[in-house]
Structures are given as C-alpha cells and as structure tokens.
Amino acid sequence: MADIRHFLSKVEKPARYTGGEWGSVIKDPEKVDIRFAFCFPDIYDVGMSHLGMKILYGLINERPDTYCERVFAPWADMEQILRENSLPLFALETGDSLKDFDIAGFTLQYEMSYTNIVNMLDLAGIPLLSRDREGIFVCAGGPCAYNPEPLADIIDFFILGEGEEIINEVLDVFAAWKRANAPRKRFLEQIAELEGVYVPSFYDVSYNEDGTIASVSPNNPAAKEKIKKRIVKDLDKAYYPEKIIVPYTDIVHDRIMLEIFRGCSRGCRFCQAGIIYRPVREKSPEKLLNLADSLIKNTGYEEISLVSLSSSDYTRLGCLTDGLLKVTEPKNINLALPSLRVDNFSMELMEKMRRVRKSGLTFAPEAGTQRLRNVINKNITEEDIRSSATLAFSGGFSGIKLYFMLGLPTETDEDVIGIANLAEMVADCYFTIQKEKRARGLSVTVSASCFVPKPHTPFQWEAQDSIEVLERKQKLLRDSIKHRAIRFNWHEASVSYLEGVFSRGDRRLSKVIIAAQKKGCKFDSWHDFYSFDRWLEVFDECGVVPDFYTTRARSYDEILPWDHIDVGVSRDFLMRENEKAKKAVTTPQCREQCSGCGANSFGGGVCFE
Amino acid sequence: MNKLRLTFEKGEAVRYIGHLDVLRTFVRAMRRAEIPVKYSEGFNPHAVMTFALPLGVGVTSECELVDIAVTDEPHLSDVITRLNANLAPGGIKVVAAEYTDRPFREIIRAEYVIDIVNNGRLNIDDISAALAQKEILIEKKSKKKVSEINIMENIFESEILGYTDFSVRLRVVISAGNTFNIKPQLVCDALSTAAESLNPRAVFPCRKRFIFA
Ligand code: SF4
Numbered sequence: 001m002a003d004i005r006h007f008l009s010k011v012e013k014p015a016r017y018t019g020g021e022w023g024s025v026i027k028d029p030e031k032v033d034i035r036f037a038f039c040f041p042d043i044y045d046v047g048m049s050h051l052g053m054k055i056l057y058g059l060i061n062e063r064p065d066t067y068c069e070r071v072f073a074p075w076a077d078m079e080q081i082l083r084e085n086s087l088p089l090f091a092l093e094t095g096d097s098l099k100d101f102d103i104a105g106f107t108l109q110y111e112m113s114y115t116n117i118v119n120m121l122d123l124a125g126i127p128l129l130s131r132d133r134e135g136i137f138v139c140a141g142g143p144c145a146y147n148p149e150p151l152a153d154i155i156d157f158f159i160l161g162e163g164e165e166i167i168n169e170v171l172d173v174f175a176a177w178k179r180a181n182a183p184r185k186r187f188l189e190q191i192a193e194l195e196g197v198y199v200p201s202f203y204d205v206s207y208n209e210d211g212t213i214a215s216v217s218p219n220n221p222a223a224k225e226k227i228k229k230r231i232v233k234d235l236d237k238a239y240y241p242e243k244i245i246v247p248y249t250d251i252v253h254d255r256i257m258l259e260i261f262r263g264c265s266r267g268c269r270f271c272q273a274g275i276i277y278r279p280v281r282e283k284s285p286e287k288l289l290n291l292a293d294s295l296i297k298n299t300g301y302e303e304i305s306l307v308s309l310s311s312s313d314y315t316r317l318g319c320l321t322d323g324l325l326k327v328t329e330p331k332n333i334n335l336a337l338p339s340l341r342v343d344n345f346s347m348e349l350m351e352k353m354r355r356v357r358k359s360g361l362t363f364a365p366e367a368g369t370q371r372l373r374n375v376i377n378k379n380i381t382e383e384d385i386r387s388s389a390t391l392a393f394s395g396g397f398s399g400i401k402l403y404f405m406l407g408l409p410t411e412t413d414e415d416v417i418g419i420a421n422l423a424e425m426v427a428d429c430y431f432t433i434q435k436e437k438r439a440r441g442l443s444v445t446v447s448a449s450c451f452v453p454k455p456h457t458p459f460q461w462e463a464q465d466s467i468e469v470l471e472r473k474q475k476l477l478r479d480s481i482k483h484r485a486i487r488f489n490w491h492e493a494s495v496s497y498l499e500g501v502f503s504r505g506d507r508r509l510s511k512v513i514i515a516a517q518k519k520g521c522k523f524d525s526w527h528d529f530y531s532f533d534r535w536l537e538v539f540d541e542c543g544v545v546p547d548f549y550t551t552r553a554r555s556y557d558e559i560l561p562w563d564h565i566d567v568g569v570s571r572d573f574l575m576r577e578n579e580k581a582k583k584a585v586t587t588p589q590c591r592e593q594c595s596g597c598g599a600n601s602f603g604g605g606v607c608f609e
Numbered sequence: 610m611n612k613l614r615l616t617f618e619k620g621e622a623v624r625y626i627g628h629l630d631v632l633r634t635f636v637r638a639m640r641r642a643e644i645p646v647k648y649s650e651g652f653n654p655h656a657v658m659t660f661a662l663p664l665g666v667g668v669t670s671e672c673e674l675v676d677i678a679v680t681d682e683p684h685l686s687d688v689i690t691r692l693n694a695n696l697a698p699g700g701i702k703v704v705a706a707e708y709t710d711r712p713f714r715e716i717i718r719a720e721y722v723i724d725i726v727n728n729g730r731l732n733i734d735d736i737s738a739a740l741a742q743k744e745i746l747i748e749k750k751s752k753k754k755v756s757e758i759n760i761m762e763n764i765f766e767s768e769i770l771g772y773t774d775f776s777v778r779l780r781v782v783i784s785a786g787n788t789f790n791i792k793p794q795l796v797c798d799a800l801s802t803a804a805e806s807l808n809p810r811a812v813f814p815c816r817k818r819f820i821f822a
Contacts, residue, residue: 005813009811009812014667015625015627018623018625020697021697022695022697023697248633248700249626249627249630300638300640302637331640332648332654
C-alpha cells in the first residue's frame with residue numbers, strides 16, 4: 001500500500017495530518033477495549049479550535065479502557081491523494097484507519113457540514129447508510145443533533161445534550177456489550193434505554209399527502225416516546241480538561257478557552273443556543289481561577305479567552321477578571337473578553353479590556369429598530385447602544401463591529417433602513433468625543449447575516465425569507481448606508497437558504513445529503529467548493545422541494561420533525577413566545593423573572609438561584 | 610541579560626511543521642518549563658530569541674541552534690531537562706545548552722543526509738555520474754528574484770550512503786547561511802535533471818551539522 005508520508009510534502013499545511021502535538025494522548029491501542037474516534041467534519045484548523053472536542057477528548061481518555069483519537073476532514077488536496085492511492089481516512093494519534101474503530105463520534109456544529117460527514121465516511125470506506133453498516137458504530141452529538149432527522153438514515157445513534165454527562169454511560173454499555181459478543185442491534189437497544197440517546201432506526205415516520213408528518217412512532221420496545229436531553233447540573237463538579245492539546249500549526253482559535261457558563265438567560269427568540277442550553281449554569285470564579293492556572297501552566301499559551309454566549313452576563317465578572325489579570329499580566333498573557341452586551345458594558349470592564357489588548361469591540365443589536373428588537377426579545381435600547389459606543393470611543397477604541405440579522409419575522413423595509421440609521425448613530429458618537437481624546441481612524445462595521453428559523457425556538461414555525469427577498473433587503477441596506485466610515489458585510493443568502501433546509505428538515509433529506517456528496521458537495525461553508533446550482537440539481541434529482549422546508553410557515557398543530565426530541569423547554573412556552581413576538585411584547589430574562597419555560601425540570605442552574 | 614544557546618533536534622513527528630511553528634512551540638515550551646525568558650518592551654511583548662537558520666517544512670534536523678535571552682542565568686542541564694519534559698515526544702528535543710556569543714553569521718555550510726524515494730527503478734550509476742559533474746545549472750528562487758546557479762559549486766562533499774532499487778541515501782555538505790543558502794531539495798532537483806533514472810517521489814532531508822567559518 002502507498003505510504004502517506006510520501007505525499008505529505010505535496011499538500012497545503014501537512015502538519016494537519018501528522019498529530020504528535022503537546023498534550024495529545026499516547027496509549028497502546030492493544031491495551032484498550034474501546035477505540036473511539038472523535039470526528040470533526042471540518043479541517044484540523046477549525047476542529048482543533050472547538051471547545052467541546054477538547055472536553056470530550058480529555059474525558060474519554062481518562063478511561064483506561066478507551067483510547068480516543070481525532071479525525072478531521074482532509075482538505076481537498078489531501079482527499080485527492082487519499083482517493084488516488086486508495087488510502088483510507090485515518091486517525092491522527094495512531095494513523096490507524098477510521099473504519100477499524102469501534103465508535104466514530106461526529107460533532108454537529110453547523111448544518112453545512114453534513115456533506116463532510118458523508119464524505120469522511122466514504123473516505124474511510126464505511127457504509128453511508130446506518131442499515132448497511134457492520135462493525136463500527138457512527139454516532140453524533142452537538143447543537144445540530146437537536147434536530148437529528150436529516151441525518152437519521154446515516155447516523156446509528158445520537159447523543160442529545162452535554163456529552164460529558166452521558167458519554168461514559170454509553171461507553172460502559174459498549175464495553176459490556178462487546179464482552180458479551182452480542183448482536184449489533186442489541187447494543188442499540190441497550191443504549192436507547194439511556195436518557196439522552198436517540199436511535200433513529202427505532203422510529204417510523206409516516207407522512208400526510210401534503211408532505212407534512214402524520215406520525216412518528218417507536219418500532220422497538222427499547223425506544224422511548226420522547227428523548228430528553230441530558231445536562232450537567234453543576235458545572236463546578238463537571239469534568240473540564242486541565243491539559244489540552246497545543247497544536248504546532250496555527251489554528252483558528254489558538255488559545256486557552258475558559259468556559260465561564262453555559263446557556264443564556266436572555267431568551268432572544270431567534271436564538272437556538274439560548275434555548276437548547278437552558279438553564280443557565282455558571283462556574284464559580286474560584287473554580288475558574290484554578291482551571292486557568294493549571295491551563296496556563298500546562299499549555300504555555302499566550303492568550304486566554306473567556307467563553308460563553310455572553311461574557312458580560314457572568315454574575316461575578318469583576319471578581320473573575322481581577323483574579324485572572326493578577327495571573328496573566330505578570331506572565332505577558334492576553335486576556336480576551338468576547339461576546340459583550342451593550343446594556344451592561346461598563347467603564348470598569350472596558351478599562352480591563354484595554355489593559356490586555358486593544359482590539360475592536362463587537363456588539364450585537366441584531367435588529368435596526370426598537371419594534372423589531374422587541375419582536376425578537378433582544379432587550380436592548382438605542383440608548384444602551386449609544387452609551388456603550390460613546391464609552392468605547394472615549395476609552396480609546398476606534399473600531400466597532402455591529403451584528404445584525406436580515407429576514408427576521410415581521411421585518412419591514414423600515415427595519416432594514418433602521419440598521420443603517422443605527423450604524424450612523426454609532427459613527428456619530430465618535431465625533432462627540434474631542435479630537436485629542438479619541439483614537440484615530442473610526443471604523444464601524446455592519447455585519448448582516450440572514451435569519452434562519454431554528455428548531456426548538458419560538459420562531460420554529462415561521463417562514464424563512466426567500467433568497468430574492470433577502471437579496472433585495474441586502475441591497476436596500478447597502479444603499480441606505482451613507483457614512484464613509486461604515487463598512488457593510490453580508491452573508492450569501494443562498495447558503496442561509498440551504499442551512500434553513502437542513503435546520504428544519506426531516507429524514508427524507510438523508511438521501512439528499514448522500515446524493516450531494518456523490519455530486520461533489522463538500523465544505524459547503526467554505527467558498528472554495530460551494531455551488532448553489534449543484535445543490536439545486538441534487539434537490540431536483542431527489543424529488544425534494546427545498547421551499548417546503550424554508551419559505552413555508554408551519555401551523556401550531558403540525559407535527560415537526562424534532563417534536564419527539566425534548567430539550568426541556570415546553571412547546572407551550574415557545575408558542576407563547578411566538579405570540580408575544582407577533583405583538584412585539586418582550587419577556588423578561590430569567591434573572592429578573594422566571595417565565596416558566598420548563599427547564600427547571602433539570603433541577604439546577606438559574607432556575608434555583 | 611544572558612544569551613542562552615540551545616542545540617535541538619527537529620524530529621520525524623514535526624518534519625512538516627514550518628519555522629514559525631518551531632518558534633511558537635519553543636515560546637510555549639519555555640513558558641511551560643518556566644524558563645526566565647526576557648520579553649521585549651512595547652505593547653506586544655514577545656520572547657527575545659534568534660534562530661541560526663530557519664529550517665523548511667519537510668526537513669528534520671539534529672543540529673538546530675537558537676539563542677534565547679534570559680533574565681537570569683539558569684543552570685544549563687536544568688534548562689535541558691525542564692524543556693524536554695515540556696516538549697512532545699518525537700518532536701523537538703533539546704540536546705545541548707551553552708552560554709556563547711559566537712555569531713550565527715559565521716555559519717557557511719551545512720551537512721545533510723537526504724533520503725530519496727524514487728518513482729521507478731533507480732540506476733545508481735546515474736547518480737554517481739551526476740555527482741561527479743562539474744556543472745549542473747538550476748534555477749534558485751529567493752524572496753526577491755530567480756537566478757540560475759551552478760549547484761556543483763555549492764556542493765563541497767557528497768557521498769552515496771546506501772541505496773535500493775527504489776531509493777537512495779545521500780550525504781552532502783552544501784552552502785548555508787543567512788545571506789546565501791542552498792536547500793537540500795534544490796540539490797535533489799538539480800541531480801534529477803542530470804540523472805535520468807532519478808525521479809523523486811518523496812525527499813526526506815535531515816540537517817546533521819552546521820559548519821562555521
Ligand atoms: S424555568 Fe424559568 S428561570 Fe429556568 S430557564 Fe426557564 S424561564 Fe429561565
């Protein structure tokens with residue numbers, strides 16, 4: 001067989017494929033019972049930046065009976081070499097073929113990576129359909145697993161919820177099953193009984209004439225009616241790695257990531273993360289300072305970044321940043337505070353940020369008018385934005401990035417133009433500061449993504465704007481921005497359209513994903529390979545009408561493909577929120593007042609503070 | 610401030626990392642090992658260190674040199690032990706440490722052992738004949754320009770250390786230095802223009818030692 005080493009000098013960034021980094025785990029594969037491959041359906045540079053992988057890699061490798069290795073999607077140059085030389089996709093630690101592992105676990109971070117999953121299975125020589133598979137089990141978890149249906153024919157089982165809470169139980173069952181030499185199906189039945197595990201082949205789906213779902217019913221006694229996600233109740237007690245892999249080559253987020261809390265108490269109605277990670281659970285500053293200390297010692301990283309959905313919502317941020325700066329400053333380590341909100345951005349916080357690194361600031365008003373911000377429950381006012389921007393400019397920042405979404409429910413042209421007005425207002429704040437007191441070179445960046453309605457959110461029933469409508473709104477916004485210091489970035493509307501198909505898709509899409517991979521679709525979130533026309537051909541050939549999933553509004557009594565997945569937030573709550581959205585009525589956040597979403601059933605977090 | 614000079618190996622596991630990756634790896638390993646490195650002044654402080662001669666992607670080495678400014682005078686054997694305990698196995702390994710001022714610009718040549726895996730059957734006489742030639746012209750690209758050079762004027766010693774029907778191992782001593790440097794891959798490219806059966810599929814060079822003026 002050809003030797004992969006003979007080709008490494010021919011690919012871009014060969015170190016993506018050679019492993020051996022500081023912190024990577026070395027075990028004797030002969031001496032373990034379970035070979036687990038953590039598969040990231042994107043390249044090394046992206047996958048290695050992912051926090052969830054660091055946590056699970058560390059956690060699984062704590063088990064003496066299991067060896068967890070990493071597998072990434074090879075870039076096109078390497079894929080070509082693998083295919084031309086009939087070399088199988090391999091794991092970084094041992095170089096062993098993925099096909100020979102016991103379990104391949106994919107993480108689903110974004111819908112546009114689905115073709116990469118199929119491509120990786122294909123490169124490994126693993127049958128693409130679950131029902132054709134023998135030997136290796138293919139599982140998946142992560143945020144997109146909360147609507148697992150588009151991958152239902154491909155993935156053997158899904159893990160719903162936080163992996164560190166459940167993966168050990170799955171591996172315990174696997175070890176026992178393997179020892180017992182039982183049939184393949186038996187393992188699936190055994191784990192189907194664990195809370196948080198979903199085996200899609202144990203469910204039959206029937207359809208109405210109009211294409212909507214008529215019923216989803218278990219076909220195996222082990223299968224539950226509803227599968228409820230699992231979460232870590234107390235993050236201070238949960239596993240968090242104190243030693244992580246430090247890559248040799250540059251990756252996207254090359255730094256220590258310190259997760260300060262999970263979830264978000266705000267309840268923005270478009271936001272899936274805000275629902276699926278409920279309830280909010282914080283780590284204590286004491287725990288975080290200890291972790292930071294070990295991670296700095298063990299990695300030697302020059303930067304540490306706080307990770308959460310909204311850093312400035314951490315209840316003891318002052319105490320935490322003071323403690324961290326005491327450690328990082330003498331050691332020349334940068335402290336980064338991403339994900340700030342404008343309504344609690346303070347002088348004190350800004351002073352701290354300036355002491356560590358002067359980079360741009362990012363705020364996310366999401367919508368251009370107060371009315372639309374009320375619709376999406378983004379409870380910030382124009383005044384919040386004005387005061388934060390003024391504060392930032394007077395504090396020596398000259399660049400501000402503003403994030404918005406186009407295509408939100410009820411959006412009118414006035415809301416779109418409102419984005420331009422808001423950006424102008426921010427730019428004007430700069431000129432209210434005396435010339436000597438402000439930094440030079442004002443730049444305001446308006447970044448507008450296209451709204452994609454997500455499962456388990458109050459907007460899960462809403463129609464998504466068509467590509468034409470979105471493109472018209474993009475043009476309207478571009479034309480409304482007059483100020484020279486304002487730059488405008490927008491997202492490709494067709495990518496959001498595709499994302500919308502798979503985001504709210506059902507299991508009839510598995511064949512589409514497979515057909516798309518056959519046609520050469522991969523890395524759809526990368527410009528290099530993306531072709532919308534090719535996708536349209538695939539839909540056409542598969543007899544699937546993508547508009548059915550995107551531009552069609554659903555009624556409250558339609559059975560949604562993910563209705564049997566329970567994230568702990570009730571359908572009632574989502575309906576109430578959707579109705580309030582239509583009236584532009586806001587809902588207070590968890591810390592002000594509980595709105596009874598249902599997530600208190602997990603027995604922890606903000607609901608009991 | 611003292612100047613600490615380390616000799617280190619770049620092993621097989623890190624053959625494909627580039628010079629900047631080596632640098633970054635060192636900075637982080639020194640922080641893990643708590644070596645008292647001196648940082649530059651200014652808003653973005655960085656460790657003060659200089660490498661003798663950057664090593665390319667795809668090349669391993671047994672003789673790399675780096676000077677590191679330290680604020681203290683740490684014990685040399687202690688530095689070696691602590692750094693190696695903080696470097697991944699098979700990758701970078703520190704083999705010697707000293708306090709010295711001998712400038713890197715005195716490096717004039719370097720010795721390499723190059724393993725070549727050939728496409729197709731190799732005729733070793735071809736290679737001997739090529740190595741005996743007086744002139745083989747090849748284009749040498751540098752940052753600024755492309756120039757034609759005679760590679761043979763830059764090969765001071767050469768030897769076939771071993772071969773099979775499909776591979777050969779060479780030892781060469783070639784020009785090296787920060788002002789004029791020949792890469793081992795260029796030697797292979799030049800030889801394959803002169804030796805008909807030589808058609809490298811993969812080249813695995815290893816830098817063995819530096820020769821100072
Ligand atoms: S139950 Fe109440 S406090 Fe808990 S997450 Fe839901 S709304 Fe927030």
